[in-house]
Amino acid sequence: MDRKIKVISLFLSIAICAVTLVGCYNNGEIENLAYVIAIGIDEADSNSFNLIFQTAVPKSIAGGSGGGGETTVITSFKTDNFLSGLKKTGEYVGRKINLSHTKIIVVSEKVAKEGVTAFLNGLQQNMEIRPNVNVIIAADGAKKYIESVHPKLSSSPAKYYDLLFKSYETDFLVPSTQLEDYLYRAKNYGAQPVAIYMGIDKDINESSKPSADEESKKMIIEGLAVFKMDKMVGNLDPQEATLFALLTGANNNINIEVKDPLDDRFKVLGNIIKEKSSITKVTVKNGKPEIDINLKLKIDVKAVQSDNDYDEPDKAAKLKKAYEDYLNEALKALLSKATYDFKSDIFGFGELTKRNFNTIEEWEKAKWPEIFPQSEYKIKIDVNIIRQG
């Protein structure tokens, strides 16, 4: 019995020692950390970058009123690698930087065109950062973008970023813009990376996007940035991006407008649902990929500006034709743009091609990035109009 007391007291003393010593090891008190919600990378002179950290100021976020103080602190440093920039920020903010709640990584277009993988690699080594952080390419520089974000609806910028991408999910946000996917694509041949492309707002009336971006009228999502390996080669506009999402994503909630087939002045808005039986097949013949795209779509007519009633069968057939023509043309344009202009397999056809090979060795021998620009497409689109009643 006596020994048990000894054991217990031994355990207790170890525990107490550990509690007191742990302070040295993990100075992780929740309020002693600075949470970075956005990381920006801007070009600077010569070989270095400007690193931008947007750090949350919880006090004013929780304070709620919004008018109180700035909800975030933006700091930027000139540095040549990520880690030293991180350290510098920590010194500046006076707290240890924590990346576990980072929502976006913003890269300026200029930097993106030079290639940023080396930089993002440093980020990925960090266990804290989430694999589902969104990668954004800002046309006018990362700092400008981050500074332009002044959410009015939600007091927390983190929530703003979250919701921003959630709301765009309905149109063309694809999971491939997330950090881990981006990195995978940037380093391998099966697919090429895309990222969200932010530009200056020119024409807000053109799109029917939710209200989130009306708050910040300066920047707007301009589509997707297209990369070849780690270098940006061009961008897709929102319509193209929408089609891209339609082609690749499992997203079932995409709105596409076409001209009203019965009245040129107006447009018809339809919600497109991709059926599970849509198949894309890739075969490689004589070193030339042949890509069969078979899309089966259902269209739920959402809004008709004219007086035409598309529930009537013959009118519906016309609308179906209109949609098929439009999609056929637009898809062809998109595919040729990506394949022949950018020479970048953003659609991930390479991943599908893997099915044709038995071993990794064979697949690597096929040298997909070289043969991809010679791809030929066969597109077959089958549209079904869902009629009410």
Next chain:
Amino acid sequence: MKNKIEFGSWEATALMINLVFAQVMLIFPKDMVHFGGSAGWMISIIITLITLIYFTIVVKLYKNIGSLDLIDISASVGGRIFKVVVGLLITVFLTLVVSINLGAFAQTFKIISLDKSPLEYVGVLFLIGMLAAAYYGIEVVARINAFLVPIVIVGFILITLGAIPEFETNNLFPILGDGYASIAKGSILKLSVFSSIIILFFMVPFFKKQYLKKVGYSSIIISGLLLLWSTLSFILVFPYEIAIDKKVPIFQLARRIEIGNYLQRIESVFVLISAISAFLFLGVIFTFIIYIFSKTLDLKRSKPMILPMAVIVFSLALISKRLNIELIGSNALNLIWLTGMALPLVIIIMGAVKKVGVKDNGGVKNGQKN
């Protein structure tokens, strides 16, 4: 002085499953990808099948042996000296297993959760668990396995189920991965994941021989399924090109899960689950080391052995980390691990030839030994 240790087949099964499962939490799926590329999941099926065949042979052989463990068998076969040699060999083998795994677990947890703490600190935490387990003895350790292992496995399955939306079937192609040769090589080397089956042959007297079949087959099949499922879900989420760089596979898998806006970060739950699994793994093997060692040398009291043995294990673990070699996945080590399967087979064959402990003299002998 020692009470007769006894527990049911459920406890033994749970214990055996965890011995395999703990390695899934460590590095196993990554190794699969390393050997098989996109076909890594096949390796887990192959090694399960090989182990099943191996076990079938052992069970056949055990028909000629009474309810004895390896030490008893070797004592009956080759006398005292042989028994000591075998016992010490197994002790050394298990000490190696436990210390290298201790190092690996400490390293893993340092990476995933205690990144600012020194390695020794994390190691000591594991050591406390091991010490406590050894202090309470095999019976108690087996008992806590009976209810903790199901919890751990259910947690693991929930984590992987959460990752299902992230599955990408394209990742399974090219279907044969790195090719037949590589798969075959991987199957032989990673057979080591089942090397802890040696523990099973020490539990035979505890749960009575007639359950050996049930315990063995069910634990091998269940752990085989777990191996398959873990590898499969890992490969399905991560294409082989990046999978190979992932340090803690299942943890990385857990990082990908996103259930709504409020529950985004499941990976910390993974820390909890894998820590329990690791504690049980280390605790079980360490307890058996003490048991086997004291049984080999006919020690009456085993508790004084615990602390010195723990010091040895801990030092070995630290040394293995200092050597700075990726020990846990290295091929040489994988081959050493196979001792865990080869040695019992040799002893059991010898025992079966001599028909030790069958019927008339079996029970008596066993009783005396205990």
Next chain:
Amino acid sequence: MGFLNSIGKYIFYKEQKGKEGFVLKENKAINCETAQNIASLDVFDKKELEGAFVGCTVNDDILKNNISSDIELNKKIMMTTYDMPKNTDLLYREFNITVKDKVLRSFIVFIDGMTDRTVISNNILQPLMLLSNLEIKEKPVDVGEFIFNRLIPYNQIKKVQKYTEVISNVNFGGCVIFVEGLEYAFMADTKFWDHRGVNAPKSETVIRGPQEAFNEQIRANTALLRKILKDKDLMIEGVTIGKRSNTPCAVMYIKDIANDSLVREVLKRVKSIKVDYIFDSGELEQLIEDNTFMAAPQILATERPDKVAMMLAQGNVAVALDGSPFVLVMPATITEFLHTTEDSNIRFPYVTFIRMIRIIGIAIALLLPGIYIAITTFHQEMIPTNLLFAIEAARENVPFPCVVEILIMELSFELIREAGIRVPGAIGSTIGIVGGLILGQAAVMANIVSPVMIIIVAITALGSFSVPSFSMSFSIRLIRFAYIILGAVAGFLGIALGLVLNSLLLASSKSFGVPFLTPFGPVTKDKYADKLVRQPIWKQEKRPDYLNTKDIKSQPKISRGWSVKDSNEKDED
């Protein structure tokens, strides 16, 4: 003048009268024989012993003797044993009995307050003094037999041979009758004292089910049990505990259900207890439990007769101690501490739900503070971003680290809890106000704790209140602190270590040979029949496997006769 005097007292020195201070001197137990004969002896500490006769008690050896026929001797022994005129509540009365023509001197001794005075007057004294004068048509063969058979019309009379028996019976409310010339005495059981009646249970309340609780009377308690069980095989074995107090204690079991070796073990343990006095079953529990150092209780103490009855029917053994409204039931496994009697009285889907809630409550009470610490110090990524910012903002001005904060809060909560029990009823409401202020608004306003912490502590408290067993909830409250420390030391790794250590501790402990964690480790047959969830009552056919009862089945396979079509009925159709 008085005023001047009193001023003078402060100015002038006045010799104080010696005030004798009391000193508690050492007092050795003395050898009474030496003290008695001190005058004639020449011993070293003669002077001390001379005054020490006060503390002398009657030698046990004398009391072990048989009662003598000499009434004077009996009287002397009784007088000295009880130190009679000094001991005020002991009453002694002499009277005469007439048997035939003889007049026998006799006396009775009893304790006032513990006996029924009217019974003694009407049923003992009256017949002996008056009835003995009546003409009785029977030839008295033996005086003793005659008195026993004809003269004492009281229902509980026995003959006792020894002084020790006399003493222990008188101590427990008996009335002893010594008669001249008899070598034994008559012992009338005239127990009667004021006691609490059968009230509603205080600490284990249920909504659906009986509302009776045990009280401090052992007979009342055993009667309550017999009343519920109505089983001839219910055994209530009497044992006395305490060298001096001779407290009655009852070991109860159902003869043809309970395992013999279990009954023997309980009896062995209870009988082997050697203490001077025992006051409550709480003490007895600590004296007979397997492992006193374990944090979890191993014997179930309950004030509900229906719970005891239910567990007896299941094959457990119960021990009741006089003077304690709590009956001990053993062996107890972890699930028994999580059940209430209500569980079998309400429909099974509700019970399953309620038990889930209870288990969640326990998990919360045990782990929540530790997990909160672990998450906030090690796993911040787990908190949703907005909640994180809220917590961070709230903690911004709190000067302590999280651990200290939660320890302060938990300790002050425990303080309030303890104070709440001790506080006198008259000022009971203050504790709510004070506690509410400390734990509530003021602490937050003063930036000593953050509001989130208050929520954590409050939920933890709620969780610990959901544990049905008082003792278990205590143990959970204690272990909680270990988890807080472990969580602060190593995050989830520490929590996992705690869980493993806790499981080891619990798995290693046994309650009367039954492992505490049965049926989870070791796994027993029908493990989940009525443990975590509950099955419909007609499915519960077997008694718990781990109790190794003599009769395994508690009901036949088909317990609802109506659910099977009667064969006779069928023919009639």
